[in-house]
Amino acid sequence: MSEPIIETRNLTKEFLRDEFHVVALKDVTLEIPQGEFVTLMGPSGSGKSTLLHLIAAMDRPTGGEIRVLGHNLRELTDREIAHWRNENVGFIFQQFNLLPVLTALENVELPLKLTHLNKAERLEHAATALNLVGLGDRLGHFPRQLSGGQEQRVAIARAIVTDPALILADEPTGNLDAASAQEVLTILSKLNKDFGKTIVMVTHDPHAAHFATRVHHLEKGELMPDAA
Amino acid sequence: MRFLPLILRNSWRNRRRTLLTIASIGVSMCLLGVMIALYSAFWLSKPQDNQALRLVVRNRVSLAVFLPLAYRQQIEKIPGVRIATPATWFGGTYKDAREARNNFARFSVEPEKLFPLFAEWSIPEDQKQAFIHERTACVIGRDLANAFNFHLGDRIPLQGDIFPGNFEFTVRGIFDSPSNSNLMYFNKEYIDQAMPERRRGFVDTFYILIDAPEHSARVANAIDAQFRNSTGATKTESEQAFVVGFLSMLGDVRMFLVWISAAVMFTILLVSANTMAMSVRERVREVGVLKTLGFTPGTILFLILGEAVAISIAGGAIGYLISTVLLKGVQRSPMGGFLPSLHVVDPVIAAVCLALAALIGLLSSLVPALGASRAPIVEALRSTD
Numbered sequence: 001m002s003e004p005i006i007e008t009r010n011l012t013k014e015f016l017r018d019e020f021h022v023v024a025l026k027d028v029t030l031e032i033p034q035g036e037f038v039t040l041m042g043p044s045g046s047g048k049s050t051l052l053h054l055i056a057a058m059d060r061p062t063g064g065e066i067r068v069l070g071h072n073l074r075e076l077t078d079r080e081i082a083h084w085r086n087e088n089v090g091f092i093f094q095q096f097n098l099l100p101v102l103t104a105l106e107n108v109e110l111p112l113k114l115t116h117l118n119k120a121e122r123l124e125h126a127a128t129a130l131n132l133v134g135l136g137d138r139l140g141h142f143p144r145q146l147s148g149g150q151e152q153r154v155a156i157a158r159a160i161v162t163d164p165a166l167i168l169a170d171e172p173t174g175n176l177d178a179a180s181a182q183e184v185l186t187i188l189s190k191l192n193k194d195f196g197k198t199i200v201m202v203t204h205d206p207h208a209a210h211f212a213t214r215v216h217h218l219e220k221g222e223l224m225p226d227a228a
Numbered sequence: 229m230r231f232l233p234l235i236l237r238n239s240w241r242n243r244r245r246t247l248l249t250i251a252s253i254g255v256s257m258c259l260l261g262v263m264i265a266l267y268s269a270f271w272l273s274k275p276q277d278n279q280a281l282r283l284v285v286r287n288r289v290s291l292a293v294f295l296p297l298a299y300r301q302q303i304e305k306i307p308g309v310r311i312a313t314p315a316t317w318f319g320g321t322y323k324d325a326r327e328a329r330n331n332f333a334r335f336s337v338e339p340e341k342l343f344p345l346f347a348e349w350s351i352p353e354d355q356k357q358a359f360i361h362e363r364t365a366c367v368i369g370r371d372l373a374n375a376f377n378f379h380l381g382d383r384i385p386l387q388g389d390i391f392p393g394n395f396e397f398t399v400r401g402i403f404d405s406p407s408n409s410n411l412m413y414f415n416k417e418y419i420d421q422a423m424p425e426r427r428r429g430f431v432d433t434f435y436i437l438i439d440a441p442e443h444s445a446r447v448a449n450a451i452d453a454q455f456r457n458s459t460g461a462t463k464t465e466s467e468q469a470f471v472v473g474f475l476s477m478l479g480d481v482r483m484f485l486v487w488i489s490a491a492v493m494f495t496i497l498l499v500s501a502n503t504m505a506m507s508v509r510e511r512v513r514e515v516g517v518l519k520t521l522g523f524t525p526g527t528i529l530f531l532i533l534g535e536a537v538a539i540s541i542a543g544g545a546i547g548y549l550i551s552t553v554l555l556k557g558v559q560r561s562p563m564g565g566f567l568p569s570l571h572v573v574d575p576v577i578a579a580v581c582l583a584l585a586a587l588i589g590l591l592s593s594l595v596p597a598l599g600a601s602r603a604p605i606v607e608a609l610r611s612t613d
Contacts, residue, residue: 058520058605079524086522093609097517101237111521113230158521 012063042218090159149180253543261551280441284470294430313341314431355401366397369409500592508596516608536593544585
């Protein structure tokens with residue numbers, strides 16, 4: 001078994017919402033080896049997205065430990081985390097979240113603007129990423145000129161353009177029809193198998209889970225023991 | 229620079245709102261540009277070479293109180309004085325006084341002293357001689373000639389009020405001036421002879437030409453000291469200060485300009501702040517996305533501030549350009565003859581306008597930009613626009 005790329009120990013996330021104390025994640029201990037395609041499944045409010053956000057350091061845990069790619073995320077400053085995320089994590093949203101004022105190529109180029117690459121290099125990398133997801137002929141299209149499936153493929157290209165070791169996807173097929181969802185899942189599977197990317201995907205869709213090498217179930221903020 | 233395209237694209241995202249914001253900032257900055265140019269012309273500009281050599285003597289009580297013409301002999305004896313010559317505001321009516329352009333400035337003067345006094349004006353020698361030798365002759369500035377299509381030989385009728393009577397002047401010369409020349413000058417003798425005996429021998433002001441600019445304070449003090457204990461005490465000041473003093477008859481114009489400018493700035497700051505707050509609020513989710521991609525709070529802050537500054541500078545630049553057109557109009561208007569030389573295109577004023585516009589953009593977006601840059605990613609992504 002490969003070295004764990006993600007390790008959590010008693011990971012807990014609690015917060016106050018409208019004076020109610022909410023335990024979003026409770027004592028989650030988990031190891032995800034490098035090169036795995038893991039899905040996190042569970043009903044709404046089970047803590048799947050919260051766990052994904054904590055892995056991406058988009059949120060801070062209130063308890064426990066979390067190490068991702070060898071970094072103890074609790075020890076990093078906000079600025080260090082931003083740089084770490086840019087270099088190591090690609091994130092795919094359910095709602096694509098492309099910037100409407102930018103073309104497909106410019107959207108994919110966006111994370112590279114934080115690197116030391118010059119403009120020609122950035123555009124070359126972005127075009128390569130778009131070719132990889134089969135959108136080499138849509139470089140100059142704006143998001144409004146693309147279908148939902150194509151938008152999500154642009155979002156995948158944006159997530160992989162910095163060549164991150166870890167790709168996190170939050171219900172990436174949730175807003176897509178069956179055909180588009182199949183395309184997206186095929187691409188993610190290819191990224192895992194052909195390029196060795198570690199993928200953690202939150203999904204409700206049992207069909208999507210079939211693409212994964214491992215499935216974890218969460219309920220009421222807890223990791224189900226049978227899946228651990 | 230690598231974020232400039234993103235800043236510009238975001239600025240142009242809601243075109244109608246951006247255009248309206250640019251227009252509102254443009255109108256305000258135009259007004260501000262005119263105010264700054266007037267303020268600068270009145271209180272900050274240095275006199276031109278010839279202007280620095282001219283002083284104006286008037287009655288200390290008021291411009292409306294005349295001085296004895298006999299003062300001239302005593303003034304001429306003061307060291308440093310090269311020319312001392314009377315110039316009297318005529319007033320009067322040309323055709324219909326209700327029409328603003330008919331109220332151009334007109335003065336009675338000594339014709340032979342006028343052009344040595346205003347050495348920066350140019351006029352053909354034969355026209356100058358005709359003005360000097362013909363009692364009912366007048367000379368007019370090029371701006372005035374153009375405005376009324378006056379030509380040599382045309383007659384200009386004026387109905388006097390301060391100096392009652394009907395006067396008719398023949399245009400014998402048209403002079404060119406580097407500043408506004410909506411001006412008319414005619415022979416003092418012509419007016420005096422139409423006045424009763426008791427009205428003669430008094431003048432509104434004396435224009436003094438001195439030998440060197442550095443002597444102006446000494447000469448001014450000497451003239452005022454000369455008449456301090458007489459019935460008509462004098463106030464001698466530079467031509468520039470005299471023009472400002474003339475304007476101050478309207479009230480505290482300086483404070484007026486400052487307060488209007490401040491009010492304009494404050495109003496546009498509120499308008500701009502409202503627009504920027506709206507713009508940022510609509511894009512909280514995008515801020516969350518950018519942060520997910522690795523953008524730091526500092527970069528987010530820079531992007532939002534940059535967008536506001538870009539819009540404001542566009543408005544400032546357009547406003548400044550319009551202000552130069554307005555100033556050109558003011559300069560050429562009949563009122564322009566009462567104003568000091570205006571610098572229609574002044575790089576310093578342009579820079580001030582753009583800097584103020586940038587400041588407005590910065591201040592108006594600072595609070596929403598700080599809020600967005602500090603927003604937790606998860607909260608930002610939860611925003612539903």
